[in-house]
Amino acid sequence: MMHRRELILEALGQALGLEDLQESIVALRKHFRVDHLVYHWVNSAGDQYGCGTYPSDWVQRYLDQDYLRVDPVIVGCYQRFHPVDWKRLDWSSKPARSFQADAIAHGIGNQGFSVPIRGPNGQFALFTASHHCGDMEWERFTESNRRDLILIAHEFNQKALELEPGRKPEKSRNLSPREIDALTLIAMGYSRAQVAEALTISEHTLRVYIESARSKLGALNTTHAVARALSRGLIIV
Amino acid sequence: MMHRRELILEALGQALGLEDLQESIVALRKHFRVDHLVYHWVNSAGDQYGCGTYPSDWVQRYLDQDYLRVDPVIVGCYQRFHPVDWKRLDWSSKPARSFQADAIAHGIGNQGFSVPIRGPNGQFALFTASHHCGDMEWERFTESNRRDLILIAHEFNQKALELEPGRKPEKSRNLSPREIDALTLIAMGYSRAQVAEALTISEHTLRVYIESARSKLGALNTTHAVARALSRGLIIV
DNA sequence: TCAGGCCTCGCTATTTTGGGGGAGTGCAAA
């Protein structure tokens, strides 16, 4: 016998548009019996996309206030891998506190559980369950649904990636091996002279590589090129 | 009634050392009835750590030959998020082909399914199931075990992170807000003059920020600092 | 065969950085 969750995931698998994602998330909220369930995608450019059950005025306020860089859930999860309970995040800073107050005023639960997800090109997303209840009850909920939430988070993200609106028209031409070498060593802090020596090529040749990598990446300068290459996973430092 | 898989995961949850991970992976291989099951961790520094059931001479050869930068599984997965079947990767380049031949000669299966996992600080890991069989059989296997493999991959990675040998002693002092601003704008390709204008501070002040960020990050120059800040998730470009 | 990408090298001039000095204000914790 199939669980209800399975059915929802089934439907998710067949989702063709962003509306279907929205539908699925509403259905999942009902299944989990939580106040809110949200999928929040942060583009490498800082663009955001989300779907979920947060009230729209809160979403608007979040965008207006540029809460992305304040929200302890984002800030905290961005540097970690594990799913986290909101209680374990750092809410002590002044902006974080006022953000928290604002969120609660907008009907966001006092409890939350967020699953960070990372993808290529520096993609980062969060799948969050939020609820208004006591610590004990929330503890029980997360205990028993942790794994399901992780799985759903990933199914969800996969689907969102497929449906990604900004399917980069800039088909990032791959960097050539030499360009990767050059950029990697530059990213490791070596000067052009050092890199040229390490690669046993003339400094001028090295410059050509950096230049072409830069233009391929649409970067304004070397540092920018390194940043882009890193975000896109083209080089590993 | 608990599945065998659940029991293994239970044991994994209680793992205290790397040997326990190795034990778990052997048990899981038996459960899935595949030739090989491997967890392969790639540090941001390029260091590797792995555990699994690959023959030790293959592991040694992999390290000796620096296959990390050739292996299509690594290269391919590094830029994607979805778990992939090895058949969907690009094996066409010359080094990739010779790598493939070498792998098969060492008893690695012709089929494979890899789950990429990403964590903070540029952490990247792969959880791979590999087998020797026909396409149809492999298709059936991945169909029915995809979700379990993803889940286990994440459990495994979580455990590996906890047991991480290189628990950075360099407690990265956090960057100050202004330092983050400065570094972020620099990473976006603006020159010092432009950044200074954007932040409405003198160019000299900006330099002080970059300098202090650089020293906090132990970076050799600005580009290096940006690279480190990005890898550590301290800035978002 | 030929275009196009990749790898390699040279020169000059300008702009941007980096590293070295200092110096003053706040604020917050020890």
Place this chain on the structure above:
DNA sequence: TTTGCACTCCCCCAAAATAGCGAGGCCTGA
């Protein structure tokens, strides 16, 4: 209260990176 730390400003000069010009050989796929 003293000691940090974050933030802001100033000068100078050498070193490094950028920008523009140019050249040729090799290999691959159309």
